[in-house]
Amino acid sequence: SGSTRKRISRGNLARITLPIPPREHQNRIVAEIEKQFSRLDEAVANLKHVKANLKRYKASVLKAAVEGKIVSSDPSGWTRTNLGTVLTTIEAGKSFKCEERLPNIREIGVVKVSAVTWGTYDEEESKTCLDPDRIETRYFVKPGDFLFSRANTIQLVGRCVIAQKVTRKIMLSDKILRFRFSDMVLPQWVLYWLRSDIGRKEIERLSTGNQESMRNIGQDRIRQIACALPNLKEQHAIVAEVERRLSVIEELEAAVEANLTRADRLRQSILREAFSNVLFIERSQNNGLAKGVSNNHQESQ
Numbered sequence: 001s002g003s004t005r006k007r008i009s010r011g012n013l014a015r016i017t018l019p020i021p022p023r024e025h026q027n028r029i030v031a032e033i034e035k036q037f038s039r040l041d042e043a044v045a046n047l048k049h050v051k052a053n054l055k056r057y058k059a060s061v062l063k064a065a066v067e068g069k070i071v072s073s074d075p076s077g078w079t080r081t082n083l084g085t086v087l088t089t090i091e092a093g094k095s096f097k098c099e100e101r102l103p104n105i106r107e108i109g110v111v112k113v114s115a116v117t118w119g120t121y122d123e124e125e126s127k128t129c130l131d132p133d134r135i136e137t138r139y140f141v142k143p144g145d146f147l148f149s150r151a152n153t154i155q156l157v158g159r160c161v162i163a164q165k166v167t168r169k170i171m172l173s174d175k176i177l178r179f180r181f182s183d184m185v186l187p188q189w190v191l192y193w194l195r196s197d198i199g200r201k202e203i204e205r206l207s208t209g210n211q212e213s214m215r216n217i218g219q220d221r222i223r224q225i226a227c228a229l230p231n232l233k234e235q236h237a238i239v240a241e242v243e244r245r246l247s248v249i250e251e252l253e254a255a256v257e258a259n260l261t262r263a264d265r266l267r268q269s270i271l272r273e274a275f276s277n278v279l280f281i282e283r284s285q286n287n288g289l290a291k292g293v294s295n296n297h298q299e300s301q
Contacts, residue, residue, distance in 0.1 A: 062196040084223030086185040093172030098127040109170040121163040139171040146179040157215045158203035188239040
């Protein structure tokens with residue numbers, strides 16, 4: 001009972017019916033459940049181990065890419081510079097109060113930091129702007145936009161994505177920046193550089209803030225992030241190979257997640273099957289008992 005916070009009273013709890021098979025049946029059922037759960041636990045542990053290995057492999061791919069080891073390349077010939085030399089503009093939106101809900105298809109949204117946190121642009125991580133005077137179309141996120149989070153925890157500040165799926169009208173916020181680059185660099189190369197260990201260390205080194213829970217990196221410091229630039233031909237080759245490998249990793253990660261979900265459903269299925277059989281046996285026994293009583297009554301008559 002209860003509208004917002006559900007509760008169950010002791011009296012209602014006591015009225016819940018519970019099938020009780022004979023003790024030897026209980027022992028067999030419990031033993032079988034525990035055997036199946038043990039197998040599931042082992043499978044889930046293996047899946048999580050694979051998931052962790054895929055994460056490490058993804059990091060190693062990015063590391064190899066920025067060190068010139070992923071394709072035939074000579075990193076000693078790369079240009080050592082900083083982001084300021086390849087950034088033409090950094091755009092930021094505005095900070096204002098919004099309604100904390102996903103805008104519908106006819107409303108205008110404002111992007112949240114979580115929209116760029118986990119590797120892809122998630123337009124559903126947005127809030128709703130209800131003030132038409134604050135809406136500016138130049139802040140709308142468009143396909144191909146390079147988005148960068150300037151504020152977050154020390155582990156998440158500087159997370160960046162290139163927006164792919166854009167179906168809603170979502171504006172930049174003051175915490176999500178949009179980068180535009182010169183013709184001397186591919187946005188994908190910058191993306192992989194900033195996601196690599198080298199890029200992460202630069203972002204963490206240049207971010208400010210006294211607390212681990214919230215760090216910030218301003219535009220001047222963003223331009224100071226050190227990076228290396230292969231020539232455009234090498235950038236294209238490296239980016240293509242990184243994307244090929246990452247696509248394989250993503251397929252495997254999706255398969256692992258699907259199997260983890262399946263394992264959870266299977267756990268519930270095992271319990272459902274076990275107790276459905278108990279109920280079936282109990283009903284069969286009750287029906288047999290009722291039939292026997294009815295027959296005896298007819299015979300007595």
